[in-house]
Amino acid sequence: MRTDIIHSTFLRATDAHACPADNPAPDVARAASGAPKSAWQPRAALFFTVFLPFALGQYMHALLRNVNAVLVPDLVASLSLNPGQLGLLTSTFFFSVVLAQLPTAYALERHGPHKVQLAMLLLAALGALMFSYGETLTQLVLARAVIGFGVGGTMMVAVKAISAGVVAERLPSSVGFLIAFGGLGSASATLPLRRVLEVTDWRGLFIGLAALTAAIALFAWLVRPRQGGAPATKAPSARALLEVWRNRAFRKTIMLVLLSHTIYWGIQGLWIGRWLSDVARFSEGTVAYLLYLSMAAVIFGAIAVGMITEWAKRRGIAPLDVAAIGVAGFVLVQCAIVLNHAPTFPQLAVLFTLVGTITGIEYTIVQQSLPRELAGPASSCLNMLIFIGAFLVQAGFGQLIGLWAPDALGHYPAIAYRVGFGVLVLVQLPGLVMYALGRRSASRMAPLLVAEEDFAKPA
Structure with a gap:
């Protein structure tokens, strides 16, 4: 991923965010006079101190969320799990993410994104260490819950920190780059981890994941800006969440996209791999390779969704219309899976994940459609709904297969x-x-509204 593309996302907002207008810093003053060095430095500082630390948090979120997709044979062999138990173990992550939403929001209000990121990732590292020493299903479920709680607020924290330095029209691209880092983490949870399992077992793997998570937490803390940061916002109250739910734009968005979003997360992190193994009868190595291609597709899909959304908006096409086209395509991919045409299994596995990235547009639509004072509560509400749904999909799908x-x-x-x-x-x-x-x-009502406006005009 080229960092110069990501840097350009922050171009227009950098000067206002980095320095007060009435007392510009020397670098910004030199930028005004045309010095190329100072034009680069504020953007680079914003990228390395704000975007990258939180994007790496999103990377770990996706890696830890999807790691079980490759570990299924090892976990089943160690604990003799049936599909229902496997679905419960993996989906516990989503349930604990739901529990993390409100505490994360309140912590953000009091301590800011960087402190919250540090605490969350260290907790996730502890959960990964607990998982490596788990001996029973109960112990592993508990460890998985700790991991989920630890990384549960990474998206909320990232959007909070980054939105302070990005102009509104660039938010879709910024969210797209965040999801792309998540795609990189998802891809790392497939073939690369299968290669790691050739030199160690799943317990050693989780010890390594714990160390990597802790290292990213410390990196994010060490490179944090020493002053300034995201503006304080009020943590969402029950009343604010209720106000979000009553908002018509919010309800229209989740009515169209929410179920597809939960299905995308609930299925791609576990059951697509099991489908390739059980139905297509591919070897575990082949499954890991196809999952790697699928998750890598998330990187390109997420960036493309952000760019397409911005392109469509400049041409008067609403983001919800873009989402509708994407959701329809996602449903068609699932219809093709139902048809069970064996020669297309590898392509369908990749398409499920690639097309499913459109569901990430939900965050952008909600942020842009609601009043600014509801943006924080809306993100919390949306996260809770998505992860509750993903938990139900992942666990319920396992129960259904187990019939x-x-x-x-x-x-x-x-x-x-x-x-x-x-x-x-x-x-x-x-x-x-x-x-x-x-x-x-709406299309039928449009001519009537135009005629009514013309009638109301004075002669």
């Missing part, structure tokens, strides 16, 4: 996955239908 008996090799039948993905398609269709009906109603 069928495995064969002698432990593979579950294709019909189990076809039914599972069919159910997912059915629950997403009402949102698309309601969006289409709303668009049709």
